[in-house]
Amino acid sequence: MLARICMTLQPAEICWAVSDSNDPRVKIEFVKEENLGLKYRPSYNISPGEIVPIIISSQHFDADNFFYTIHPALWGFIPRWHKGIYNEHGFNTTNFSSEKMNVSRMYKPAFLKGQRCVLVVEGYYEHKRVPYNLPVKERPIYYIYAKQQKGVKIFDKSTWNYRDINLLYIAGIFDIWTDDTGEEILSFTMLSMDSENDVLSWLHPRRPVILESAYQIYRWLNFNEIEEMRAMQLIKHPNVNSIEWHKVSDCVLNASNKDSKCNKPIETIKYEHKSDDNED
Secondary structure (H helix, E strand, C coil), rough: CCCCCEECCCCCHHHHHHHHHHCCCEEEECCCCCCCCCCCCCEEEEEECCEEEEEEEEHCCCCCCCEEEEEEEECCCCCCCCCCCCCCCCCCCEEEEEEHHCCCCCCHHHCCCCCCCCEEECCCCCCECCCCCHHHHHCEEEEEECCCCCCCCCCCCCCCCCCCCEEEEEEEEEEECCCCCCCEEEEEEEEEEECCCCCCCCCHHHHHHHEHHHHHHHHHHCCCCCHHHHHEEEHHCCCCCCCCEEEHHHHHHHHCCCCHHHHHHHHHHHHHHHHHHCCC
């Protein structure tokens, strides 16, 4: 899977967008995290190792009250037993197969403690699975996102604001890692699943575990009411219906490229280039 996502909203805007998309009775709060000084930076092209917003149940911190808390977290789960520099544990923890949760030495302990989270994004990027002898830059890349209201173009922010947009919600597992000095980092992994017989099976054999409804999000986060086995059944739903996609350019492959061309349809970029040439 191509590990790239898009999230351009500011913290306050994320809270608004999430509250509009979920149960209006659920309080939304953006919680500041130190994370060794690492900060969430909105971008059209976010890679593993960067800070992104995830939703967690407040009951992990306040057992008597349930509401959603949005935290900036490191994309890439840090094993609790790791010693040393946070990003030098040597494991690829960007995503993990949900089907293997019950046998995972790394993720199962956090899962059994109810440490379920939801990654909230505007969309994610994925390579189309093609023969491996095809160079990376020649493999088609698609931007996957939630279906939007009429008139909203996800790639054109002049057509929407944070009150209008439908976000994408992806199941994950989080943990809190502590370094030798006692400083903490909140980190997570994104869960993936088999896409066979799925609306995205043409694209890639794996896809993120997408939670489509407020009900699914609530049950995934509410670890006190929904125990582990029921939570696993929840994310085994076979298909997703409320998503769209379009082909994008390979500029997203460069992690330092953060501009708005990343999620634009490739035809739009070609047209812009052609217009620029005509002006010359």
